[in-house]
Amino acid sequence: MGIMGSPMALNLIKAGCDVTVWNRTKSKCDPLVGLGAKYKSSPEEVTATCDLTFAMLADPESAIDVACGKNGAVFGISSGKGYVDVSTVDAASSILISKQIKDTGALFLEVTSRYTKKLLLS
Incomplete structure (x- = not known):
């Protein structure tokens, strides 16, 4: 927050x-x-109880930890839910988080990295 x-x-x-x-x-x-x-006491609990989760973290390490680490978002999210990552991350981190989220059947949207801006502009 x-x-x-x-x-x-x-x-x-x-x-x-x-x-x-x-x-x-x-x-x-x-x-x-x-x-x-x-x-809720963890990202896992948030994604387990919410249809749409927004993540806003200041660096790639934090974004990866919150999404994929112990009690991370990937452990609570499931098909039909969405994860919007508005964190300050590099392309590799965004791709890693995206894969982990999508492997659960959930949707993933990343909206801040240079990687996404390139995709949106091409």
Whole structure:
């Protein structure tokens, strides 16, 4: 729940959406929980209970860990669900996360790397 995640979650709450939050630092979720968001204790729990999950992490290592590491998103997500990665990652990291998510039958959308911009422009 950093610079991007907190405002996005807040806007979704204000719009009446059902929002579930998680952060490596739990206290960063507290203001949003106070406004009605639900809290889950791992990315796995978030993806198990939500149809659409947004991930916003500052570096490739964190993005990979949250998606694929212990209690990562891939362990809770399944077919019919979606994972939108708005993290700051390189092409190789995005491809790795995409493969892991897609192998579960879920959909994957990555929207920030130079790799995606190239794909969108070609």
